[in-house]
Amino acid sequence: MEYNFREIEAGRKKYWNEQQVYKVTNDTSKPKCYILDMFPYPSGAGLHVGHPLGYIASDIYARYKRLKGYNVLHPMGFDAFGLPAEQYAIETGQHPAVTTEKNIARYREQLDNIGFCYDWSREVRTSEPNYYKWTQWIFLQLFHSWYDRSQQKARPISELVAEFEKGGNINITCPADEAVEFDAVQWGNYSEKEQRDILMQYRIAYQGYAQVWWCEALGTVLANDEVVNGVSERGGHPVERKNMRQWFLRITEYADRLLTSLNTLDWSEAMKEMQRNWIGKSNGAEVRFRLSNLSPTLSKREGDVAQTNARDLSPALSKGEGGVAQARVEPGWNTADPLLYGSIKDFRKDLKNNLTEAENILWRQLKASQLGVKFRRQHIIGRFIADFVCLPKNLIIEVDGKIHEQQKEADASRTEYLAEKGFRVMRFTNEEVIADLDNVIRKIKTELTSPQSDNEVRNTSLSFGEGRGEVFIPVFTTRPDTIFGVDFMVLAPEHALVEDITTPEQKQAIDEYRQYVKSRSERERMSEVKQVTGCFTGAYAIHPLTDRQIPVWISEYVLAGYGTGAIMGVPSGDDRDHAFAKHFDIPITNIFGDKYTGEAAYSSKTGTIENSDFLTGMSIADATEAAIEELEDIGAGTRKVNYRLRDAGFSRQRYWGEPFPVMYVDDIPYGIDEPLINSDWHLGHLPVELPIVENYKPGPEGQGPLANIEDWVTTPIGQRETNTMPGYAGSSWYFLRYMDPHNSNEFASRPATDYWNQVDLYIGGTEHAVGHLLYSRMWTKALYDLGHIGFDEPFKKLLNQGMIQGSTRFVYRISDTNQFVSAGLKKHYDINPIRVDVNMVDGVELDIEAFKKWRPEYADAEFILEDGKYICGAEVEKMSKSKYNVVNPDDIVSQYGADTFRMYEMFLGPIDVSKPWDTKGIEGVHRFLKKMWRLYADEQKGWIVNDEKATDAELRILHKTIKKIGEDIERFSFNTAVSQFMICVNELSGCHKREILEPLAVIICPFAPHIAEELWHKLGNEGTVLNAAFPAYEQRFVTDNTKVYPVAVNGKTRIEMEFPIDAEQASVEKEVLANDTIQKWLEGKDPKKFIYVKGKMINVVV
């Protein structure tokens, strides 16, 4: 009775199928464990041996957890929508549904071949209407929601409408455009379309405009990776950027939560780091630089400056308002009278540095009291300096003291002026503040919350900064501490301001430079060595703290899409700024003292700031805070957090994807679940099924193929959306559907999602690091916010499998001949290496006959052999068809069996490390299984398991193995577990005792389920081995009572000596020192120290 794996595996698969042993119920009495593989896309190529690596690992873990008494959910399904199927359809005319079905069947067959314990009754496919019905439903939830920044969660859009009706959007910044402002009255007066347009700017799933790659020749929109080197991948046609209305998901609102909750996840540091990079949060400040030459009054006052810069006055100055219409207008907190600002400013600085005791106390209390509003101190309003002011509430707080005496202005004129500006003034005496601070704060609080306070704001808020006509260049910086080191500014060449600020003298140079930047393809920018280019605009900005004139440049190293598209150049502290200044001979201000050498920027984030006014002597961290505070106080900047993350494009101009449940009525998009006005009727119902199309050609104007189906697009109520959703739509929530896959009323019932909860173990490759894994986290958070599920992170533990690389085989053709030389002799010839199919090579020895038949041109090939063999060269590469190194798991399974295949994949090395596949090595594992089989059955004698009592040694090896296998599985160290099985079977050689072999069959079940099931039944058990319990090891068999110690002299191991495990140092020392060998190594010297670490080692120091 030999190990006939073919018979065994076929029989056991049939048994599992018949008994439905993998069917999982939502049985809440057992602890649950949810183990998931990343959703495969069923490509036409089928699986190669690299794909199942993660599936085998999760299968082992799932079976182990089941043996440990868990209710294990371990499902599988298919991410079935996608571009390749559509591409194939365009090429062959076959419907994507047909080819997808075929590919899935093939995948399923290959997966079944390996013996996975998936509960196929829970299979989901994203392209099935009963699945994408719920993808559409979730889209509608996102469409009907907005992100409340104050509560940091998604809320129904109806609640936003209610807020608008109550108070406009005064307290709810519009995420799409901060400038959008309206009050309740205005909201009420807006038309339906205007209201819907505003709501669109708040929705989590929203419409906006985005640039897409449009290819005229193909008449279609291309994905980023379909554009290669600036032309279309297919056909090499030219492409251009085209602005199109697109759907987006407002993932940027979740940036901070996506970032912080990473800390709660058990993912690899590399994976978390990739997500952190992608989100790209940077803390800093937005600093506003005023353009120097746009204010005649200012120039007049600062006569000398105006003169030296007269030639630099930008056209915007003379053109006046027209030129700055699109520039940012001075924000509301710039309340100073521009005529007097310069002279008051210095005075203010003095005041600020010499606060009275009472002012100090009140300032600290105002900051600490969390009044919910921002106060500024020593703020300039018109001609006056207010002690404290809360601009949003138009409230001034004065503490009587030096100010009145010093300024000596008449109270009457002052109050009149402030009242005119809409301010209310509260006055406290020094004594009041010092003696009864609580009372003062209470009064301020009351004043702040009085209804009058709000009304006044609305009436007067618009009067500030209106029509001032000054141009500001906002920049984002992570290093506000270097503000005194600013020597120039750089705008992105595409920056909207460039045209307005460029002087006539510089116009030509700027135009030429901008033309140059436009001509630079992505490819050139990527491949060219870093070189400094740029152009001076002729304009100057004014340093907000020093009034210095700062030249404004443009350069391609500043990106339009990042931050504000402009930077402040600090050459002494930033490498690129330094190179820029050096290249264009811009004088460099040193703000780092000795640390800056003049040769290279000091970009380290530790050290002290020098030569920087009030920042001088502060650490970088302190200076950053102080600089931000100062900039905020004088209204030249705000603390700001910047993210690299962009909103996710959510529409594709394609056929094979989920249709949007959206309809346009009078060009306004509505969710089809929205009730029509004054009616219970809805626009439609879910799912919006994907219609059959005749062909897959794009629609007019770059629209998707659906646009061609006139009678589908046009309905009696409105026009359908013709875009489809992107590939990640269906995969962003599929893990929820497995919990309750046949539910036709909900995407999954709340009891089901509450029970199965988070995925306990998620296994997949790193390629989804920032796509799928980020989107599904966001969807989970949104569904959580809206109350549909009870957890806000989908994947608790993530395990990344490494790649299995191919091992390519080469033959060496002697140049210009049909002769091939064996690898060992190739150095004597002029040769060309040629890849050969790895399946024609046994190890490294070429099957010459197979090679001759491979290609007609090799039929007459001649070979120069070594030792009668043709030896191939080998190289590790990615496993791919084009490299002829693909190994199909089906072939391996048919030759060695699924159990051998599974164990070998695990034996190759750590699961998360990439390693090359070597078919030759599989024989070791196969031999092991045969050897194990022979413990149970003999070729001649048949079944040989007996009921003899096991020896102590046999029990020891068994229990040590039970312990190690359990521990290794828990820490996903599957390769060492396989080794332990080998050690165990080697040591049990000749043992045929049931007492040992029955537990062994159970613990190997996760790895080699077929043979385990077979042995389990042959041992006389009923039911599947999966219903057995993973045996517990007994402590007394895993702890030894003696230990063979390595005995070292001066750290070098010399001999081994055995001692009882609990031996005391004194007796050990005595015996060791008496030992002849040790004596020899001591060379008569006295030991200085005797180190005895119980259970570890012994070291004698001389």
Place this chain on the structure above:
RNA sequence: GCGGGCGUGGUGAAAUUGGUAGACACGCCAGACUUAGGAUCUGGUGCUGCGAGGCUUGGGGGUUCGAGUCCCUCCGCCCGCACCA
């Protein structure tokens, strides 16, 4: 350039907390059984040396009784991001 990971025999690798480096396999060598071996079994196999021994975890340095493991430094490879302010 920045961030993360890694570097151990001919090969895949092991060493879980600082405690006998190379477990377990592949390959290779020798042998047994055999008509045969791409079956099975036994023994050997880091390098070096006749040997006692010496050397050895990418290189160099350090901490320690003791370092593959910790620290510094340099080199190389892989992954991610990349004129990211």
